[in-house]
Amino acid sequence: MFTYLLRRILSSIPVLFGILAVTFILARLIPGDPCRAMLGEKATQTVCDTFIHQHGLDKPILVQFGIYIGEIARGDFGVSLRLGIPVTELLLERLPTTLELSFAAMGFSILVGIPLGIISAVRQNSLVDIGTMLVANIGISMPVFWLGLMLEYVFALLLKGTPFQLPPSGRLSAGLSPVPFYVVWGWQVTSKGLIGILDFVSRLNLLNAILTGRPDIFWDALKHLILPAVTVGTIPLALIARMTRASMLDVLGTEYMRTARAKGLTRYMQVMKHGLRNALLPLVTIIGLSLGTFLGGAVLTETIFGLSGLGRILYDSITARDYIVVQSFTVVIAVFFVVLNLIVDILYTYLDPRVRLE
Numbered sequence: 570m571f572t573y574l575l576r577r578i579l580s581s582i583p584v585l586f587g588i589l590a591v592t593f594i595l596a597r598l599i600p601g602d603p604c605r606a607m608l609g610e611k612a613t614q615t616v617c618d619t620f621i622h623q624h625g626l627d628k629p630i631l632v633q634f635g636i637y638i639g640e641i642a643r644g645d646f647g648v649s650l651r652l653g654i655p656v657t658e659l660l661l662e663r664l665p666t667t668l669e670l671s672f673a674a675m676g677f678s679i680l681v682g683i684p685l686g687i688i689s690a691v692r693q694n695s696l697v698d699i700g701t702m703l704v705a706n707i708g709i710s711m712p713v714f715w716l717g718l719m720l721e722y723v724f725a726l727l728l729k730g731t732p733f734q735l736p737p738s739g740r741l742s743a744g745l746s747p748v749p750f751y752v753v754w755g756w757q758v759t760s761k762g763l764i765g766i767l768d769f770v771s772r773l774n775l776l777n778a779i780l781t782g783r784p785d786i787f788w789d790a791l792k793h794l795i796l797p798a799v800t801v802g803t804i805p806l807a808l809i810a811r812m813t814r815a816s817m818l819d820v821l822g823t824e825y826m827r828t829a830r831a832k833g834l835t836r837y838m839q840v841m842k843h844g845l846r847n848a849l850l851p852l853v854t855i856i857g858l859s860l861g862t863f864l865g866g867a868v869l870t871e872t873i874f875g876l877s878g879l880g881r882i883l884y885d886s887i888t889a890r891d892y893i894v895v896q897s898f899t900v901v902i903a904v905f906f907v908v909l910n911l912i913v914d915i916l917y918t919y920l921d922p923r924v925r926l927e
Contacts, residue, residue, distance in 0.1 A: 574911070577911050577914070581907045584903070584907065585900065585903055585904065585907065586638075588899060588900070588903045589637075589638070589641070589896065589899070589900055589903075590634065592895065592896050592899040592900075593630075593633075593634050593637065593892075593896055594630070596890075596892045596895050596896060597630060597892065637896065641900065645657075646660070646893070646897035646900075647893040647897065648893065649886070649891055649893055649894050650889075650890075650891045650892065650893055650894075651885075651886065651889045651891040651894070652891075656893060656894055656897040656898075657765075659882060659894065660897070660898075660901060661765055661768060661769045661772070662772070662877075663877055663878050663879050663881075663882050664769070664878075664879060664901075665769060665770075665772035665773045666740065666772075666871075666876050666877055666878035666879075667863070667864060667867075667871075667878035667879040667880065668773065668864070669740075669773055669774065669775060669794065670794065670797055670798060670801065670863070670867065670870070670871070670876065670878060671860060671863035671864050671867075672860075673794050673797075673798035673802075674797075674798040674799075674801045674802030674805070674863055674867075675802065675805070675856065675859065675860050675863065676798075677798050677799060677802040677806065678802040678803075678805040678806040678809055678856075678859065679809065679856065681806050681810075682805070682806040682807070682808075682809030682810040682813065683809060683810075683813050683852070685701045685704075685705070685806075685810040685813070686701075686809065686810040686811065686812065686813020686814040686816075686817060687813060687814075687817055687840065687845065688701065689701045689702060689810070689813075689814040690813070690814045690817030690818050690821060691817070691821075691836075691840060693818065698814075701810065701814075702810075702811065702814070704807075705806075705807040705810045705811050706807070707807075708803045708804065708806060708807035709804050709807035709808065709811075711803065711804075713800060713801065713803075713804070713867070713869045713870055714869045714873060716800050716803060717796070717797070717800040717869070717870055717873040717874065718873060720796045720799060720800060721737040721738075721796065721873070721874075724737075724796060725737035725796075735792055735793075735795055735796050736792055736793050736796075737796065737874065738793075738874050738875035738876075739793055739874075739875050739876075740774055740790060740793050740794075740876065741774060741786065741789055741790055741793060742789050742793075745785070745786055745789055747771070747774060747777055747778060747781065747783065747786050748781060749767065749768060749771035749777065750767075750770070750771055750777050750780035750781045751767045751771065753780075753781045753782075754780075774786065774787075774790035775787060775790050775791065775794075778790060796874065797867075797870050797871075797873075797874040797876060800870050800873070800874075801863065801867045801870045805855075805856075805859040808855055808859070809852060809855060809856065809859075812851055812852055812855050813848065813852060816848035816849075816850075816851050816852065817840075817844055817845070817848045819848070820843075820844045820847050820848045821840075821844055823847075825843065826839060826843060826844060829843045846920060847920075847921070849920050850917060850920055850921060853913050853916050853917070853920065854913060857909045857910065857912065857913040858909075860909060861902075861905055861906040861909045861910075864879070864902060864905045867880050868880035868881065868883070868884045872884075879898060879902075882894065882898075883895065883898050886898070
């Protein structure tokens with residue numbers, strides 16, 4: 570296992586280097602320059618010349634790339650050209666929102682999609698199967714921005730004043746101010762790096778509410794999370810349901826399933842113990858890729874629901890030609906994909922003993 574992990578980590582280095590190189594070059598091929606994109610009419614030639622020289626954008630592109638690689642190697646992601654804020658601070662501020670949304674959406678997709686797929690496979694060609702696949706096809710066809718607006722309209726306006734009313738935007742209601750868990754616990758932290766990590770964890774509202782014993786904040790944060798999680802998780806839910814159905818149909822027709830029936834096992838044991846586990850391999854791949862896509866930033870969802878996550882700031886940085894933020898966030902997202910792929914490969918060995926890492 571250790572040898573495999575080491576080999577995968579070493580093989581990921583050129584992948585990350587290639588992603589960074591491509592992103593670095595493409596960002597500079599976009600027409601326009603960051604000075605005029607940010608300052609607009611105030612961007613005189615003199616001001617832009619000073620701006621470009623100050624940020625080293627007048628140097629050859631290979632020199633700029635070498636300088637940036639050196640900064641990344643030291644753990645320094647640089648400073649945003651548009652905001653003048655270190656990119657590390659932006660990550661600590663925005664990444665918790667995207668993480669919370671991503672895992673909530675993935676949980677919704679898995680908890681609903683897999684049971685629907687199993688039921689459809691067990692009752693193949695029945696009304697339940699047809700209805701489930703019809704819903705899945707509708708779910709995969711709906712644009713995210715339309716679904717988000719419709720959910721806001723129904724649950725925030727039509728159901729206003731009812732127990733089913735849900736907030737249309739934000740992460741917490743006005744007046745609620747969560748206190749970081751390490752402050753509540755009375756920790757005396759002096760290390761700046763450790764404070765940054767603890768602040769990052771405390772910005773995960775659901776987790777911080779549990780650690781601080783604040784059920785009011787937990788339920789409020791959960792209610793704010795439902796609509797965006799359903800919006801961004803609907804398409805993966807449809808994919809998971811369809812993939813589960815197809816995988817289960819393949820498994821249910823195998824010889825070992827017929828043997829399980831001949832042994833007199835209950836239908837539940839046949840499907841859940843012998844069938845589902847062997848049908849999970851393609852599902853794990855789909856789930857891993859979907860989660861990586863969520864972490865890349867759900868731009869439309871975060872915009873519709875007023876969430877300040879990676880998606881919104883990445884979009885704003887691209888339009889403002891903020892190369893530093895675009896490059897740094899791309900590296901972080903690429904690292905997430907690499908880690909998720911590694912976890913998926915390891916899960917293969919647990920789900921299927923025939924798969925060997927070595």
